[in-house]
Amino acid sequence: MNLFDLASQEKQKKSAPLAVRMRPKSLEEYIGQKHIVGPGKLLRRAILADQLSSLIFYGPPGTGKTALAQVIAENTKGDFIRLNAVTAGASDLKNIIQTAKDNLTLYAKKTIVFIDEIHRFNKAQQDILLPYVEDGTIVLIGATTENPYFEVNSALLSRSKIFKLFPLEPDEIKAIISTALKDKERGLGNLPVKITADAMEHFVHTSGGDARKALNAIELAVLTSVPNKEGIIEIDLEVAEESIQEKAILYDKNGDQHYDVVSAFIKSMRGSDPNASLHWLARMLAAGEDPRFIARRMIILAAEDIGLADPQALAIAINAAQALDYIGLPEARIPLAEACIYLACAPKSNSVYVAIDKALNDVKKNIGSVPLHLKDGHYPGAKSLNYGAKYLYPHDYPGNHVKQEYLPDKLAGIEYYYPSDNGKEQKIKSYLLEIKEKNNEK
Numbered sequence: 001m002n003l004f005d006l007a008s009q010e011k012q013k014k015s016a017p018l019a020v021r022m023r024p025k026s027l028e029e030y031i032g033q034k035h036i037v038g039p040g041k042l043l044r045r046a047i048l049a050d051q052l053s054s055l056i057f058y059g060p061p062g063t064g065k066t067a068l069a070q071v072i073a074e075n076t077k078g079d080f081i082r083l084n085a086v087t088a089g090a091s092d093l094k095n096i097i098q099t100a101k102d103n104l105t106l107y108a109k110k111t112i113v114f115i116d117e118i119h120r121f122n123k124a125q126q127d128i129l130l131p132y133v134e135d136g137t138i139v140l141i142g143a144t145t146e147n148p149y150f151e152v153n154s155a156l157l158s159r160s161k162i163f164k165l166f167p168l169e170p171d172e173i174k175a176i177i178s179t180a181l182k183d184k185e186r187g188l189g190n191l192p193v194k195i196t197a198d199a200m201e202h203f204v205h206t207s208g209g210d211a212r213k214a215l216n217a218i219e220l221a222v223l224t225s226v227p228n229k230e231g232i233i234e235i236d237l238e239v240a241e242e243s244i245q246e247k248a249i250l251y252d253k254n255g256d257q258h259y260d261v262v263s264a265f266i267k268s269m270r271g272s273d274p275n276a277s278l279h280w281l282a283r284m285l286a287a288g289e290d291p292r293f294i295a296r297r298m299i300i301l302a303a304e305d306i307g308l309a310d311p312q313a314l315a316i317a318i319n320a321a322q323a324l325d326y327i328g329l330p331e332a333r334i335p336l337a338e339a340c341i342y343l344a345c346a347p348k349s350n351s352v353y354v355a356i357d358k359a360l361n362d363v364k365k366n367i368g369s370v371p372l373h374l375k376d377g378h379y380p381g382a383k384s385l386n387y388g389a390k391y392l393y394p395h396d397y398p399g400n401h402v403k404q405e406y407l408p409d410k411l412a413g414i415e416y417y418y419p420s421d422n423g424k425e426q427k428i429k430s431y432l433l434e435i436k437e438k439n440n441e442k
Helices: 003-015 042-049 065-075 088-107 123-134 154-158 168-180 197-206 211-223 237-244 256-270 274-286 293-311 314-325 331-344 352-364 427-442
Strands: 055-058 079-084 111-116 139-144 161-164 193-195 233-235
Touching: 042 065, 055 065, 065 079, 065 111, 079 088, 079 211, 088 111, 088 123, 123 139, 123 154, 154 274, 168 197, 168 211, 193 256, 197 211, 197 237, 211 233, 211 237, 256 274, 256 293, 256 331, 274 293, 274 331, 293 314, 293 352, 314 331, 314 352
Parallel strands: 055 139, 055 161, 079 111, 111 139, 193 233
Antiparallel strands: none
16 A cells, blocks of 8 residues: 555545544444443453354444444454445355455464444355354354344354444433534544534434444534634524534423423323323324333323223333334334324223222231231241131132122121223123122012
């Protein structure tokens, strides 16, 4: 490489987008994905020791897959080769494999091949890599936004460790933006930039956990804004909205808007209006509300306002929460919406909520002892105390029911649970009435 090539390469680096320039060079600079590169984690130890096996990084755009490959490139003594599966072909792979063989044979030097968007390679192209990954000629690092279990050959998967990356947290996006604004060598630190708090929050929350999107928007905002009279480049909310092409939604997560919107969300589902429920759900998601908070509220509503009128509602709300933890946003908006619609359309009953609160109220003031026939009679000495002696085993009687008192003497005959006439509670109500009638006959 001559001086002209070096100068050209340096010029390309300086003209590269901010998101590219700000890719970290070390694990200390890398922000996010602590579950795989945090202190003591396997991948972190392997990178620091330069002892990597083949890897697949899987996650949404802008979550640090290429950045992590950059860290590996900066910290390995081996030959690091980058490819993009969109532009590379079989001949490129064969050339790289030959180079890797030469490195290994002549210099005892390993070759790490990073393939971005590896899911774009077809089966035949992926098969070219297989024997050389298996015999250690190359260490493969693949990056993909698609589920590798569907898009990457099972033979390659079995020889690779798969690491799932998640959308970055708001504080992580904020840290990445702040670093870029301060960095004088690779970032915007040589420019006098002042960004308002609401503009910063807008960049953070509209990025959706995508660092590339946030940095591209910041760069556009800074480079297209005219400095004020003092020479300061001011980035306010209006500039932020224009740069990221999304309007700020009136929603203060720590103030009235937070409580008002979630209240409207709950009341809309309780009122069986799926359209209004979806509107408030969408407003919270778009404003960057913690989706786990939304999921928790739906679980509570399923038990409090639907209850036994449709017991499946609680299961669906819990499943939506589990789906959120498993796949994350933006995809998790779909199971959250499904649960939201189901809860809004389900028959309603607050009888469980009313029943447990009545029972708790009585427990506070009327705690009676456990009746003798209900006490545990299995341990030595219990029979001499007459514990459980007069207990009637319901399965020994017709209909698996027999009349006996299950409450303390002080509360005998009290009722807490009054099933409604809605949904499945109709059957519960009929069953309890039938039992009551049989008891009255005896």
